[in-house]
Amino acid sequence: MKTREAMAWARQRLAGAAIPDAALDADVLLMEASARSRAALYAALPEPLPESALRRFEGLVDRRLHREPLAYIVGRREFFGLDLMVDSNVLVPRQETETVVERVLDLVGRSFPHGDARIADVGTGSGAIAVSLAVHLPGARILATDISRPALRVAALNSRRHGVEERVMLLLGDLLEPLDGPLDIVVANLPYIPASQWDRLQPEIRRFEPKGALVPGQDGLAAIRRLLCQIAGRAERPRWTVLEVGDGQAAAVVQEAHRRFAGAHVTTFRDLQGLERGVVIELPAAGHAG
Numbered sequence: 001m002k003t004r005e006a007m008a009w010a011r012q013r014l015a016g017a018a019i020p021d022a023a024l025d026a027d028v029l030l031m032e033a034s035a036r037s038r039a040a041l042y043a044a045l046p047e048p049l050p051e052s053a054l055r056r057f058e059g060l061v062d063r064r065l066h067r068e069p070l071a072y073i074v075g076r077r078e079f080f081g082l083d084l085m086v087d088s089n090v091l092v093p094r095q096e097t098e099t100v101v102e103r104v105l106d107l108v109g110r111s112f113p114h115g116d117a118r119i120a121d122v123g124t125g126s127g128a129i130a131v132s133l134a135v136h137l138p139g140a141r142i143l144a145t146d147i148s149r150p151a152l153r154v155a156a157l158n159s160r161r162h163g164v165e166e167r168v169m170l171l172l173g174d175l176l177e178p179l180d181g182p183l184d185i186v187v188a189n190l191p192y193i194p195a196s197q198w199d200r201l202q203p204e205i206r207r208f209e210p211k212g213a214l215v216p217g218q219d220g221l222a223a224i225r226r227l228l229c230q231i232a233g234r235a236e237r238p239r240w241t242v243l244e245v246g247d248g249q250a251a252a253v254v255q256e257a258h259r260r261f262a263g264a265h266v267t268t269f270r271d272l273q274g275l276e277r278g279v280v281i282e283l284p285a286a287g288h289a290g
């Protein structure tokens with residue numbers, strides 16, 4: 001079979017099964033199966049696809065037809081310009097989370113002339129936030145926690161892959177509990193999907209992504225509330241907390257932050273789609289309110 005025919009076959013099968021972005025996915029799977037870059041693949045379209053690559057390709061297309069996320073099939077996802085390794089132990093990093101990274105970079109740029117901030121990434125998963133921050137902030141110290149040991153293994157691979165393992169400390173435990181000492185910034189993309197919404201999620205998420213990375217309990221804000229409670233209980237509170245929240249949750253998180261931290265300056269920010277996606281809580285410098 002010519003490479004062009006294999007591509008057309010896969011595009012048609014995936015589109016016929018209503019796979020979102022069928023043509024794009026078919027191309028990526030064919031690049032993976034034939035170990036070619038996009039440019040090399042397009043140059044090879046008139047040539048026959050070697051039998052071994054065709055078999056591999058059929059296997060990959062079959063996995064996608066079963067709704068396995070593309071990122072798990074190819075084992076990678078691009079995030080904030082970095083190639084990250086992912087597997088089914090970690091949430092596939094989402095584009096909206098890049099907005100959260102931008103917020104933290106902006107805060108550090110404005111408040112730390114030498115970039116030497118101490119930052120905690122709570123619920124690090126693949127290490128997407130922690131590794132991106134470490135790459136862009138060579139003077140910063142990043143502490144990243146997760147409740148999932150297998151997720152931390154993936155984060156460790158990613159921090160080594162991008163040469164930041166010396167500055168990203170990975171710790172197993174509940175939210176901020178594994179961390180002693182002062183922190184300047186806490187950033188977190190914690191699970192925020194209410195249990196009642198689980199059945200309505202697309203099959204890629206429901207069947208393949210770790211539920212513990214997405215659902216904190218019946219109440220979508222349970223993990224965020226507990227994090228704010230831990231922050232309030234710390235001897236030295238972080239000056240800034242940057243939280244990713246679900247669509248429609250920002251107002252409740254802002255209210256919770258004001259309730260817990262008197263005198264806090266609380267703002268929200270939107271993702272590229274214009275959805276209110278994040279909350280920044282700035283505590284007064286002395287930080288003993290609430």
Ligand SMILES: C[S@@+](CC[C@H](N)C(=O)[O-])C[C@H]1O[C@@H](n2cnc3c(N)ncnc32)[C@H](O)[C@@H]1O
Binds near residue numbers: 123128147151175189
């Ligand atoms: C929504 S995922 C985010 C992963 C990554 N930060 C990202 O943005 O792609 C949430 C992560 O929080 C972790 N997590 C859930 N509950 C936690 C807890 N109580 N303490 C620490 N991590 C937790 C999950 O294991 C998961 O890796």
